Amino acid sequence: MTADALRVEGLTVALPASGQRAHAAEDISFSLRRGETLCMVGESGSGKSVVAHAVMGLLPASLRLTAGRILLEGEEIQGLGEAGFRRIRSCRLSMIFQEPMTALNPLMRIGDQISEVMRVHGVGDRRAIRDRMFELAEQVRLPDPATILRAYPMQLSGGQRQRVMIAMALALKPAVLIADEPTTALDVTTQAQILAIIREMQETYGTGVLFVTHDFGVVSEIADRVMVMEKGKAVEEGLAADVLTRPVHPYTRRLIAAVPALAADAGPALEEPRPAALEVKGLSKRFVRRSGLFSRRTVVEAVRGVDLTVGRGEIFGIIGESGSGKSTLGRLIVRLARPDSGDILVDDVNLARLDDRALRPLRRNVQMIFQDPFNPRQTIGTILGTVLSLGGSDAAAARQEATRLLDLVGLDAGALDRFPHEFSGGQRQRISLARALATEPRLLIADEAVSALDVVIQAQILDLLADLRRRLGLTVLFITHDLRVAGRICDRVAVMLRGEIVEQGRPAEIFAAPRHPYTASLIASIPGWDPERRRQPVEQRQRKETAR
Amino acid sequence: MRRLAARLPRRDIVFVASAAILLVVVAMALSAPLVFPGGPWEVVGPPMARPLSDGFLLGTDTIGRSLLSGIFYGARVSLLVGIVATALPFLLGMLVGAVAGYYGGVVDDALMRLTELFQTVPHFMLALVLVAILTPSIGSIIIAISVVSWPPVARLVRGEFLTLRNREFVEAAVLSGRGDASIILREILPNALGPIVVMASLMVATAILLEAAISFIGLGDPNLMSWGYMVGASRTVLRTAWWVSVMPGLAVFLTVLAINFLGEALNEALNPRSALGTMR
Numbered sequence: 001m002t003a004d005a006l007r008v009e010g011l012t013v014a015l016p017a018s019g020q021r022a023h024a025a026e027d028i029s030f031s032l033r034r035g036e037t038l039c040m041v042g043e044s045g046s047g048k049s050v051v052a053h054a055v056m057g058l059l060p061a062s063l064r065l066t067a068g069r070i071l072l073e074g075e076e077i078q079g080l081g082e083a084g085f086r087r088i089r090s091c092r093l094s095m096i097f098q099e100p101m102t103a104l105n106p107l108m109r110i111g112d113q114i115s116e117v118m119r120v121h122g123v124g125d126r127r128a129i130r131d132r133m134f135e136l137a138e139q140v141r142l143p144d145p146a147t148i149l150r151a152y153p154m155q156l157s158g159g160q161r162q163r164v165m166i167a168m169a170l171a172l173k174p175a176v177l178i179a180d181e182p183t184t185a186l187d188v189t190t191q192a193q194i195l196a197i198i199r200e201m202q203e204t205y206g207t208g209v210l211f212v213t214h215d216f217g218v219v220s221e222i223a224d225r226v227m228v229m230e231k232g233k234a235v236e237e238g239l240a241a242d243v244l245t246r247p248v249h250p251y252t253r254r255l256i257a258a259v260p261a262l263a264a265d266a267g268p269a270l271e272e273p274r275p276a277a278l279e280v281k282g283l284s285k286r287f288v289r290r291s292g293l294f295s296r297r298t299v300v301e302a303v304r305g306v307d308l309t310v311g312r313g314e315i316f317g318i319i320g321e322s323g324s325g326k327s328t329l330g331r332l333i334v335r336l337a338r339p340d341s342g343d344i345l346v347d348d349v350n351l352a353r354l355d356d357r358a359l360r361p362l363r364r365n366v367q368m369i370f371q372d373p374f375n376p377r378q379t380i381g382t383i384l385g386t387v388l389s390l391g392g393s394d395a396a397a398a399r400q401e402a403t404r405l406l407d408l409v410g411l412d413a414g415a416l417d418r419f420p421h422e423f424s425g426g427q428r429q430r431i432s433l434a435r436a437l438a439t440e441p442r443l444l445i446a447d448e449a450v451s452a453l454d455v456v457i458q459a460q461i462l463d464l465l466a467d468l469r470r471r472l473g474l475t476v477l478f479i480t481h482d483l484r485v486a487g488r489i490c491d492r493v494a495v496m497l498r499g500e501i502v503e504q505g506r507p508a509e510i511f512a513a514p515r516h517p518y519t520a521s522l523i524a525s526i527p528g529w530d531p532e533r534r535r536q537p538v539e540q541r542q543r544k545e546t547a548r
Numbered sequence: 549m550r551r552l553a554a555r556l557p558r559r560d561i562v563f564v565a566s567a568a569i570l571l572v573v574v575a576m577a578l579s580a581p582l583v584f585p586g587g588p589w590e591v592v593g594p595p596m597a598r599p600l601s602d603g604f605l606l607g608t609d610t611i612g613r614s615l616l617s618g619i620f621y622g623a624r625v626s627l628l629v630g631i632v633a634t635a636l637p638f639l640l641g642m643l644v645g646a647v648a649g650y651y652g653g654v655v656d657d658a659l660m661r662l663t664e665l666f667q668t669v670p671h672f673m674l675a676l677v678l679v680a681i682l683t684p685s686i687g688s689i690i691i692a693i694s695v696v697s698w699p700p701v702a703r704l705v706r707g708e709f710l711t712l713r714n715r716e717f718v719e720a721a722v723l724s725g726r727g728d729a730s731i732i733l734r735e736i737l738p739n740a741l742g743p744i745v746v747m748a749s750l751m752v753a754t755a756i757l758l759e760a761a762i763s764f765i766g767l768g769d770p771n772l773m774s775w776g777y778m779v780g781a782s783r784t785v786l787r788t789a790w791w792v793s794v795m796p797g798l799a800v801f802l803t804v805l806a807i808n809f810l811g812e813a814l815n816e817a818l819n820p821r822s823a824l825g826t827m828r
Binding site (some may be wrong): 334368371438 | 716717719720721722723724725726727734735738739
């Protein structure tokens with residue numbers, strides 16, 4: 001193994017002149033050996049995806065590679081045209097993406113898509129292709145390969161689609177696999193499985209993996225070496241163990257510090273009992289779906305007999321994976337959806353039984369923190385002003401109150417005259433919080449309010465929420481899929497599985513001793529949580545192999 | 549609005565020519581009584597005078613009326629029908645589409661079945677029958693055109709509303725306790741307007757064409773000179789005096805073409821994604 005599988009020297013990609021900075025990526029150099037995993041870590045906009053796409057020859061037309069060399073197994077590839085790249089893609093250099101649904105052709109059967117990769121690159125023997133497909137399906141642990149290979153992408157789950165992508169990417173045993181946030185869109189339990197499969201496949205084929213991620217938990221599980229990117233520059237590079245335990249660059253330290261650990265940030269125990277701000281009793285909601293005129297009706301029981309009580313001034317977490325019904329529960333409580341049965345008591349008023357007209361004046365008491373609740377054609381001042389004037393403020397008073405709200409969430413009054421798209425994700429989340437607070441609600445529902453944010457920003461928003469809770473005595477129902485986030489901010493949490501609450505209690509107790517097996521599997525799936533799954537250095541692994 | 553103006557292809561020859569043609573038509577409509585105080589029905593010369601003869605720029609028709617005068621007055625009818633018979637179905641379609649898309653469920657089903665009912669009947673036939681029943685007049689022509697052209701607007705508006713209805717800013721507005729009318733008018737409608745405006749600009753052209761067709765058949769308003777009537781009245785002499793029907797026909801053709809091109813330009817300007825080159 002003389003030549004590196006992949007070697008990048010002084011890679012520089014220019015941004016268009018109107019961009020925020022001159023280069024999307026500047027003077028990036030790294031090397032990747034066979035069987036090694038290099039994690040490229042950074043926040044969104046740090047240029048990590050640009051580097052990955054540049055190596056694949058997939059830069060959009062607006063970005064230009066201005067300097068640097070890319071060597072694949074010792075051979076320069078940066079100057080190859082589209083035809084040249086087409087020859088090496090899949091065969092020697094492969095990529096998997098964040099959203100497999102968009103990467104797969106929705107009109108082609110899975111088996112045809114995998115076999116196409118092999119046929120295009122000259123594997124002609126149909127029997128050989130078929131055998132290889134079944135071998136791959138087994139390696140990525142697709143259940144019932146014969147059925148799945150005949151299925152269409154939309155019939156598979158997100159995790160299965162990503163397995164198919166991995167099978168396609170590794171069908172021709174490429175030297176290098178580039179993985180661009182391949183598990184970000186997946187639930188934690190699925191993420192853990194996908195990471196394990198990538199590791200196994202890598203060991204089987206000796207592939208060098210360039211893994212792009214923003215999640216340090218994932219890094220600790222999969223990386224041999226780490227490269228940290230900030231604003232297009234590599235600020236730190238080294239062995240995973242070193243970077244994770246002894247980060248040198250302040251930016252790396254900030255990133256690692258911002259990763260919420262799964263230690264419930266318990267704080268002083270709330271003195272019980274508190275008066276209930278929200279009581280939910282036997283709440284149920286089912287959706288009946290009919291896909292076609294003649295197809296059978298499918299009934300989805302999204303929420304099944306949920307009971308919970310949230311005390312005044314409490315932050316109560318609802319944890320669950322996608323499809324667990326946690327979002328439906330939130331929408332039922334704010335009454336964006338009508339429950340089939342059950343009661344929702346907010347300050348002793350049963351919201352579940354009211355019709356839309358009776359509900360309207362009460363809506364201000366229960367607000368939701370959305371991810372993006374902004375009419376793109378209105379300024380922040382108009383958006384906040386509309387909500388405030390409904391509460392009886394005149395124009396001048398509304399503007400004053402809007403300024404106060406913005407100040408509360410850490411923004412200045414200059415924001416009032418600007419449009420939503422002029423703000424960053426973190427700022428928008430702050431404004432969203434201000435908007436929700438504008439009606440002086442008794443109860444706030446936060447549905448994945450911080451999930452789309454980078455870790456550093458996420459930590460800031462969580463701190464802000466905790467601070468506002470203390471100052472304003474807010475009651476918050478905090479819906480999330482991320483146990484670490486829930487543990488950091490919630491006083492109590494409930495775990496949802498298939499529409500039911502399977503466990504609830506204080507986070508410290510639940511995380512330390514989960515009573516329900518599903519909770520235990522959720523905790524075990526948190527990337528970087530299980531020290532046994534941590535990565536051993538590549539030399540040790542190879543020594544073990546040679547010893548065998 | 550200024551941003552929109554900046555996006556229009558002001559250097560494109562087709563766009564400039566279309567705008568110029570439309571301006572000329574508007575100018576003709578406005579100035580008709582000044583230029584031809586005698587009105588379009590006045591006999592001013594020998595029948596079927598050739599264009600550019602005896603001081604008649606476009607010649608005269610079968611009984612010696614000035615064709616140019618007819619085209620000036622015809623522009624008034626065409627523009628009136630184009631504007632009013634677009635505005636009415638536009639408002640009706642918007643109302644039906646907004647209500648159907650916003651409330652959904654049974655309301656949506658009922659309104660959409662009604663819309664489909666109108667769409668399945670051949671437009672021109674329905675319009676003709678309506679004009680015949682209501683007795684030919686400019687009012688009944690406008691009503692007939694409106695009745696046949698609102699369904700596409702309703703469907704488009706409904707589609708826009710269906711997607712916008714589930715956007716977070718609309719749900720946030722619902723949660724702040726606002727009434728339906730306020731949410732529809734202030735939150736959803738401004739965001740749905742782009743494609744609707746483009747459709748309306750094309751509907752103007754369709755309305756003008758429909759009016760011309762109705763008048764051609766002889767169901768036009770007997771008191772108003774219209775391009776369609778001029779073509780229809782002179783079609784028997786097409787072989788001996790081609791200009792009598794070709795001149796007003798050309799007027800319809802150019803006006804409709806110009807409006808179509810302007811609608812297209814408006815579409816490109818309002819919908820930057822449709823323009824190639826700005827992608828990604």
